[in-house]
Amino acid sequence: MAIDPSLAIEQTLNGLQLGVMLFLIAAGLTLVFGIMDLINLAHGSFYMFGAYLTATFVGMFDHFGLAVLGAVACAAALGIAIELVAMRTLYQRDHLDQVLATFGLTLLANEAVKMTWGPVPIFLNPPAALDQTVTVFGIAYPAFRLAIIAVGLAVGLFLWWLIRQTRLGMLIRAGATNRTMVLALGVDIRRIFTTVFAIGAALAALAGAMAGPILAVQVGMGEEILILAFVVVVIGGIGSVRGALVGALLVGLVDTLGRILLPSALAALFDPATAAGTAGALASMSIYMLMAVVLALRPQGLFPTSR
């Protein structure tokens, strides 16, 4: 089946947009994972809080941008609190303890959201100005999805600046490479950890705020996307923000194009119902196959941070 060029452009945009969304979540995850050596399953909870808080603040301020800022600030504050109370005690423990503890936090967060906002999914729409389609490259594309791409790229630039151009970034890079040496040089690594954790929480909340208008804002929404975010982190190389960006875009494109191309490829081989069913099953595996291939060729991921 020949693919119409405008459709190909639209699907590439879709892949980019999914990738950028994944990058927003994976960036925070990879920072925390790589620099603090902490597996944080509760990262998805910040994503969920981001979406719920944005929905609530939109109701209060009636302004989407302000609501997103409010949600991100709240999530960062919450991140600091959780780092001080809970995460601090986990750095010296092994990964299994961290998984158990942060999984417990996830359950706690889900129950808290259920008690505060109720079990039924809540409503969050794009801001009116972006709730329409715009024409790009000759195709009608939802404006809000373009905004997601823009926000994601802006965050990428911000992180590049933060990590490459600032003193904090230098310490973060040093901490990711050799934590003991940074400690030996007399840097207060604990404060860096708190900062990194807060940045991670804020990024996850931003992702949730941007995802809320197109996805269901519901209890447990973070766990669904966290698995994809971990795939991105593993593909990109643990601790590498650049790896997270490349990995996220790869996963977004492979997932989107897999869902589109597999059905038409299989339609030539099987009857429509079988082809549709098989393609669906294969498409949901495509990103895991991508991960397997990347790991087979580069076990440390695409952009390994040396340690």
Next chain:
Amino acid sequence: MRRVSTVLAAAILAVSSTAAADPLKIGMITTLSGPGAGLGIDIRDGFQLALDRLGGMLGGVVTQVVEGDDQRKPDIAVQLARRMIARDGVHIVTGIVWSNLALAVMPTVVRGDVFFISANAGPSALAGAQCNPYFFNVAWQNDNNHEAMGQVVQDRGFDNAYLMAPNYPAGRDALAGFKRFYTGGIAGEVYTPLGQLDYAAELAQLRAAAPDAVFVFYPGGMGINFVKQYEQAGLKAAIPLFGPAFSFSQDILAAVGDAALGVNNTAQWSPDLETPENQAFVAAFQTTYGRIPSLYASQGYDAALLIDSAVRAAGDRFDDDTILRATLREAAFDSVRGAFRFNTNHYPIQDFYLREVVKNDAGVLTNRVVRKVFDQHGDAYADTCGMP
């Protein structure tokens, strides 16, 4: 009448020491956390409401509900069923939302000689040749609501429909059901992974295929995602969207918002059905839980009423499988949806309605009946069920 029978039941209970010593135990296995929790919570709340209204007794027997959260995972549902049967000694299992979970727990339930009264999942696999004496469905066979929508789309004269569903047993049943009554052209047939979040890619393909109608089956959170994205892509104004009630049920309407307004969907029940039982149920549910019930809540409520009627008819011998099966088959309860009876395969024969998403007087999105589509409709598989 119900109050009289409750009082009577209480009186009988007071003089019958055996009944007091042997409570009826119900295993409520349903999805209470994670995505899809809205459905499970509605079934549980509906069931609990009926139990409360009957004074904590079903069929005049003190009833104990053992609750378990299956997290929408088949392996956890099986573990829960095993534990509830072996440790808690439940007589009946109910509550399961998802067809793949229902199929997974069947072997455990049957081995334990326990009845599974499904308040939602109605897979075709359990309706035909594999029908089971321990399985009853008080909701519908999976295909039914889709069959009704197939009939509606056919009646409206559409001839190039685009079909989408998640890739799991109920998803395949859905499209099969739709196509049983819709015989026009098919512009495309797409199965997406269960739990998919973003449908942008599929929507672009859909637009390119230029269908004249779109039929989707996306329950719970998937429905919220899909309907919001369908509107944001500018498709709602261009191509009419149809679906079963699951994609436009009360549990997701608030989250979808005005994107759902005016969409047609089909169901066996609607909050505005004018049976006295339904009016009482909807009012009581709103008073107790502060929200309009979804069809899942109505099914949970009916599951409790069905068990109530069967246990009452079985009397002291409700733990005798043969007797309880016979009284369950009678379905001698006043369903909130109106006329209800069981087919030979233990699936319902009932009416199906076309509904429309509207705003009620308080400005809350809800469903309203447009017309009846099927009168006393059974399912396509009952003929191949060889159950005695």
